[in-house]
Amino acid sequence: METCSKERLEEKIKTFSQFGATGNGGITRLSLSPAALEARAEFCRRCKALGMDIVTDDLANIYATKPGTENLPRIAVGSHMDSVIHGGNYDGILGVLTALEVVETLSRNNIPTRHPITVVVWTNEEGARFPPALMCSGIIAGKFSKNAMFAVTDNQGVSFGEALKASGYQGDEANRFNAKDYMANLELHIEQGPVLEDAKKTIGVVEGVVGMVNYAIRTKGQSNHAGTTPMQKRQDALRAASQLICELYVKLGAIAPDLVFTFGHIECRPNVHTVIPSDVDFSLDARHREPAVIKKVVEVIKALPKEMMKCQVSYKENWARDTVPFKPEFVDFVEKNAKAFGYSWQRIYSGPGHDAQYVQGVTPTAMIFVPSVDGKSHCEEEMAPLDACWKGCNVLLQTLLNIDSNY
Numbered sequence: 001m002e003t004c005s006k007e008r009l010e011e012k013i014k015t016f017s018q019f020g021a022t023g024n025g026g027i028t029r030l031s032l033s034p035a036a037l038e039a040r041a042e043f044c045r046r047c048k049a050l051g052m053d054i055v056t057d058d059l060a061n062i063y064a065t066k067p068g069t070e071n072l073p074r075i076a077v078g079s080h081m082d083s084v085i086h087g088g089n090y091d092g093i094l095g096v097l098t099a100l101e102v103v104e105t106l107s108r109n110n111i112p113t114r115h116p117i118t119v120v121v122w123t124n125e126e127g128a129r130f131p132p133a134l135m136c137s138g139i140i141a142g143k144f145s146k147n148a149m150f151a152v153t154d155n156q157g158v159s160f161g162e163a164l165k166a167s168g169y170q171g172d173e174a175n176r177f178n179a180k181d182y183m184a185n186l187e188l189h190i191e192q193g194p195v196l197e198d199a200k201k202t203i204g205v206v207e208g209v210v211g212m213v214n215y216a217i218r219t220k221g222q223s224n225h226a227g228t229t230p231m232q233k234r235q236d237a238l239r240a241a242s243q244l245i246c247e248l249y250v251k252l253g254a255i256a257p258d259l260v261f262t263f264g265h266i267e268c269r270p271n272v273h274t275v276i277p278s279d280v281d282f283s284l285d286a287r288h289r290e291p292a293v294i295k296k297v298v299e300v301i302k303a304l305p306k307e308m309m310k311c312q313v314s315y316k317e318n319w320a321r322d323t324v325p326f327k328p329e330f331v332d333f334v335e336k337n338a339k340a341f342g343y344s345w346q347r348i349y350s351g352p353g354h355d356a357q358y359v360q361g362v363t364p365t366a367m368i369f370v371p372s373v374d375g376k377s378h379c380e381e382e383m384a385p386l387d388a389c390w391k392g393c394n395v396l397l398q399t400l401l402n403i404d405s406n407y
């Protein structure tokens with residue numbers, strides 16, 4: 001079986017880790033920032049050197065295409081190059097660099113494909129500068145409106161629309177990823193969790209992306225003086241919120257052992273040390289692959305008391321997304337190839353969101369995971385062993401060739 005070059009892949013990872021390097025082993029490469037534009041320029045330079053044809057769409061997504069031998073729709077492969085603040089050298093970029101290495105292997109080894117192969121770089125996956133995450137695949141999948149997204153501003157007041165225009169990468173809407181011109185989409189990514197490493201597995205055969213709900217929960221009391229108000233007369237919104245959170249830990253924790261849920265954001269007002277809190281807002285993020293489990297989470301939220309410790313309780317759903325299963329035949333190719341190479345593997349569901357989950361709504365998709373060292377991601381320590389990256393790249397190459405010859 002054909003394999004990619006580990007040396008070439010290592011060189012790619014090292015080179016791209018310079019764009020936005022923090023000096024502590026990680027990167028800050030916010031979407032459309034100068035560092036991100038450097039990475040884009042280097043990506044395009046390498047694609048041109050491979051004879052690929054490059055276009056961008058109105059969202060600055062990049063499409064670099066190696067022609068096929070027949071008049072067939074394209075196979076897409078890729079990921080994103082932006083990062084969070086103080087992120088690592090693998091999230092997203094590894095999917096782009098393995099895609100590039102796959103094309104380089106096909107070119108150097110003179111392996112023709114029937115379908116054109118398009119390496120796709122998705123703009124603003126992280127949403128770290130311009131929220132939300134998965135913005136541009138989301139626009140293409142019809143999840144977000146273009147106008148609303150173009151108006152989103154960063155913390156300097158620059159809108160996403162302005163940043164796109166200034167980037168030099170904004171192209172034609174007609175170039176967007178679409179169901180007619182693309183017949184498959186593949187994305188390799190680091191797992192961003194500890195499952196594969198704990199199980200001593202190299203390849204994650206990703207069956208889909210788990211569903212989730214996100215709620216904003218509020219407790220409303222009354223501000224008053226911290227020195228004069230007796231405890232029994234208080235309407236302390238933080239006391240109510242903390243009681244509520246403790247109860248939710250117990251109730252949600254009892255739903256299913258593998259349900260994950262997080263109260264990651266909390267805001268307390270007026271947030272002054274001599275004032276009893278009047279309002280508290282906190283978030284709940286809950287994820288599970290079974291819709292029935294998510295439904296139970298929703299039931300718990302709907303059954304929240306209207307009043308808690310003399311404070312009003314209210315909630316609002318921020319967003320919900322269903323579990324997205326990937327195309328079973330493609331997932332089977334990934335598994336078959338991991339087996340054929342003799343790599344250890346297991347089937348897995350993705351907890352994090354990925355562009356692939358939106359693209360699946362447009363074109364059949366599959367993902368391949370490689371392990372994250374210590375399960376770390378979105379931090380400078382983020383790492384995937386080179387050997388695992390290379391093995392993942394080989395499975396990616398072979399899966400692409402399977403799709404190419406079978407469809």
Ligand SMILES: [Zn+2]
Binds near residue numbers: 080091092189
């Ligand atoms: Zn990512």
